[in-house]
Amino acid sequence: MTKSADQEDASPSSSFPMYVFEGPALVAIRTRTNDQPKYVDTRLPVWTWYDGGLAMTIDWAALQFSSELMAISKSFMAYVLEKYAPRTAQMFANSLQALSKTKIANSLLWDKSLLLIILEELKKSRHDLVGFRRFYRWAIDRGIQGFDLDTYLIIKDTKSARVDPYARIFLSQSGLELDEEIRLLRRIGRELSSNAWDELQFNIVLHLGFELAPRAIQFHSLDITDFEFVESADHEKYYTLWLPMAKKVGQRRPERRPRKITTRLGEKISRHVAEIQQRFGHDCEALFVSRRGKRLSVNEIGLGLKRELLEAGIEKPNQVSMLLRHHLGQGLADQGTPADMIAELLGHNSTVAARAYVTATPNIARIKEKALGKSPSYQRIMRSLLTGKVVQRRDTVPERAIRGVIDTQYIGDIGACALPVHTHCPYNPVYACYTCKKFHPFVDGRHEQVKEALQREAQRFIDMAEQAGDLIQNRPLAQHQTTILAVSATIERCRQHSEGPSDDV
Structure with missing residues (x-):
């Protein structure tokens, strides 16, 4: 993917050989669905990739890097796009943008005292510091000259003002109160006209959010083929949704795990699937779509779900799908569900968040x-x-x-x-x-x-x-x-x- 232009000793003005980016023209990225681009064109001045129906970019012309640091950064981003999830790749792109605005962007001969000043700037954002640290480690692992282990140890020892992502679970209850849950169930159970297709679709989104609490990206990734049902000999129907996991490390495509859903929700989805196929044909893959038959983006799903919660009389700032996830997780913990089972049901990589819910159970008791x-x-x-x-x-x-x-x-x-x-x-x-x-x-x-x-x-x-x-x-x-x-x-x-x-x- 990359190479050094010359392996001989460089001149005093350039103490190491010039680095050149020789990446592939197209870098394969991780995709969640079949209807999004699977490659990034590295020949363009702006690299673009997609996730959740949203475009993510890095504009190389806007970065104030020296030519050599630019080549190294492109090589790093090509590696990141191939290895990490699209949103993680955007985090690394943002960290490079932050680095390009510092005084070390135009040279690889980084003075230690200047580096310490820059680290103080970067650590204000945990993502910027983590991205820079990973970038530097990647360069060391590949033996790129200008990057040394002593400097990396300085970067590694720098800590950001990190806030525990689960602190709000430990410190406060962010689920639904009993009266809010009652209003939500009334909203889910209300009768809707068969002509109100948009309302019917987001009623299903709300109902599914209450039962399984998927993230917005999981709603977005659901395909019609992820829904299935079986009928017993006595004509009883049992419904299953193969829910795509959103945050499983190291997977090229999201793993799907079976989740049982109620008969009432299953019947709603059955009618919804029939309506989609009638409107847009059997080539339509997505379970939740726009009026044009295009897969709903995470933003569209978030706005629609927020509207449903507001109509149910539930208004909590900056919480939509996460509100329902906290409510489900806390409800499971209050019933004595083990942390590993909560983590499995919510699709977490570890039991850290689940332990936060379990720890919060005395807070629930205090509210009661x-x-x-x-x-x-x-x-x-x-x-x-x-x-x-x-x-x-x-x-x-x-x-x-x-x-x-x-x-x-x-x-x-x-x-x-x-x-x-x-x-x-x-x-x-x-x-x-x-x-x-x-x-x-x-x-x-x-x-x-x-x-x-x-x-x-x-x-x-x-x-x-x-x-x-x-x-x-x-x-x-x-x-x-x-x-x-x-x-x-x-x-x-x-x-x-x-x-x-x-x-x-």
Whole structure:
């Protein structure tokens, strides 16, 4: 693909042989569908490739590189286009554009102090820094003169201001609230006229997003042949969608994995496929198409899905298909689904995101606690089924005070026990107290401290159970969640008691 023009020692003005790009005229790229270009023409001043129905480019005339660095960059991009996914190739193209705007773009004799300044600029964008680092490593691996290992180590040690991509899952709940889910299901289930073809198509997109939560690129990549059904002897139909995986490393074409869908969605897709073939003929491959029979781009799918969510009364900034993915992932985690199964269902390369959903389950519990704690009906239930009346610490003899250990932390001053002083309770103190009628919580007791300790301990149970693959039917975790709810209800009762007359008597 490339070569050096001369292997002899260069002149003082050029300390290494001139590098020349001799790439193929056409570079084969990875494609998701059969109806997009499969090659990039390297003879053109602007290289163009496609993914998701969108064009991606690198304009070499716009880059302020020296002729030699330009040749090296073209060789690198030809390698990238052949090896990586199209969107990753665009990331590398963007990093070259960022590099071309720096003071080292017109020479390969990079001064170390100047390089450090440039790295400070590049690390503002994680993608720019990663792209430059990969570019430099690629050049070293090929023995291109002007690139050395010492400089690479400096680049490698430079860290970007990286933000964890799953931080928003850990820190906040970005799925659907219960009332939003109800509105969404009503939107999915509404009756539509057979003449409203666009509405019918995006109703299917919304329905599919709720059931399987594909990414926009997966919606885009779906073909009619990815949908299939079988009919049993008793005329029952079972529907399957072979969903293309969006982010599987090292694959030339996306792998497709079977996903069962509901009968209702399957029937919708069956009618939709028949309508497409009637309108555009059997040569039309795409499952979701425009009025001209062209495959919908990821932007068109995103806009249509956003419109459907808005019509359902769901408006969350910058979240469309990812909102439904977070909702499905968090819902699975809340039901005790193991991280590896969540990763498989969502098509992740690793269980990192799935562990984020699992870790977030105590946050879900806190949301439920807050809602339940303010519910009058729930308060009446808690008063009748859980603890005794709220009391003042000063009115209790010290012998009746309850103390215990949670999460290796000693906790006292939470309440009093109504059992006779010298009676041995068969249950674990503190853990069992908040669901016991003999427990009289102190109005100013350390209940928040108890809840925090229980949540930490529950999270440790989640981590250990996830590692052992035994998160389903985890009784200790379920007991902790029940106790946490009871503690939260007690906190609310104590707050109401301190604010006004108590009805606990």
